[in-house]
Amino acid sequence: MSEINRVYYNKLIRDNIPAKIEAKHQECEVRNITDVQELQQELFKKIQEEAASLAMSRSKEEFLEEYSDLMVVLETLIKQLDIPKEQLIEARKANLLEKGGYKHGYYLHWSADVDYRSNESVQGIPL
Numbered sequence: 001m002s003e004i005n006r007v008y009y010n011k012l013i014r015d016n017i018p019a020k021i022e023a024k025h026q027e028c029e030v031r032n033i034t035d036v037q038e039l040q041q042e043l044f045k046k047i048q049e050e051a052a053s054l055a056m057s058r059s060k061e062e063f064l065e066e067y068s069d070l071m072v073v074l075e076t077l078i079k080q081l082d083i084p085k086e087q088l089i090e091a092r093k094a095n096l097l098e099k100g101g102y103k104h105g106y107y108l109h110w111s112a113d114v115d116y117r118s119n120e121s122v123q124g125i126p127l
Contacts, residue, residue: 011049012042014072036080043077 012033021028033039050073054066078088 012039012046040077040080043073043080046073047077 013030018028018030033042047070050066050070054063054070057063057066
């Protein structure tokens with residue numbers, strides 16, 4: 001196989017992917033990640049990839065597929081980090097108590113609270 005016919009991904013993939021590629025009589029190169037820190041790093045990168053795909057879903061079917069993909073990554077990371085189910089439940093409860101949910105559908109246009117922090121980048125400059 002020439003390099004012209006190769007697509008380089010350099011990313012963590014699901015367990016069944018190499019077999020699916022080979023079932024199509026195609027070649028691939030994979031390696032097993034044995035370093036715990038490297039695997040965690042790749043799982044965190046995978047969260048971004050899967051969350052972006054979930055955000056792009058436009059049908060119930062797409063949502064379910066992308067949601068499932070993201071949950072598999074999260075569950076793998078939870079297991080790897082050895083986080084008990086009870087701790088996840090408590091963290092979610094505490095998060096809801098502190099920040100609330102999305103029942104009201106509030107959309108923040110601006111805030112004079114310069115100490116408020118969001119995961120989103122700030123649009124504009126504080127006045």
